[in-house]
Amino acid sequence: MNDCIFCKISKGEIPSKKVYEDDKVFVFHDISPEAPVHVLVIPKEHIASANDIDESKSDIIAHIYLVIHKIVRELGIAETGYRIVNNCGEDGGQTVNHLHFHILGGRSLKWPPG
Numbered sequence: 001m002n003d004c005i006f007c008k009i010s011k012g013e014i015p016s017k018k019v020y021e022d023d024k025v026f027v028f029h030d031i032s033p034e035a036p037v038h039v040l041v042i043p044k045e046h047i048a049s050a051n052d053i054d055e056s057k058s059d060i061i062a063h064i065y066l067v068i069h070k071i072v073r074e075l076g077i078a079e080t081g082y083r084i085v086n087n088c089g090e091d092g093g094q095t096v097n098h099l100h101f102h103i104l105g106g107r108s109l110k111w112p113p114g
């Protein structure tokens with residue numbers, strides 16, 4: 001857990017382009033953006049993936065969606081639309097084992113993803 005890059009980012013131990021922060025959540029720009037707007041929303045608490053969400057995590061997951069509701073307005077993509085992506089596990093394309101929600105917007109997104 002101490003080697004987790006997203007834990008280090010949320011603590012400010014690794015630099016990032018911060019968008020938003022509160023006591024439970026940290027939001028920052030993805031280092032390799034796939035759209036004009038591409039930010040990552042993470043809980044400060046280390047949760048490895050969606051597989052680790054249980055009843056005890058329901059408050060933080062609800063809070064994450066409230067933060068998303070706020071930041072998409074600040075980022076100017078609420079009206080045009082955006083995509084919330086949570087990759088889980090190897091086949092899901094998860095490369096960082098700390099729960100994160102991609103917010104992608106600023107262009108028309110294709111469906112389905114590859």
Ligand code: AMP
Nearest residue numbers: 005016029030031032087093094095096
């Ligand atoms: P995933 O493939 O769903 O696990 O997404 C991980 C995301 O983290 C990728 O889009 C990476 O570009 C992004 N990422 C990895 N390292 C950093 C970093 N140091 N700062 C910002 N984004 C990062």
Ligand code: ZN
Nearest residue numbers: 004007046098
């Ligand atoms: Zn972590």
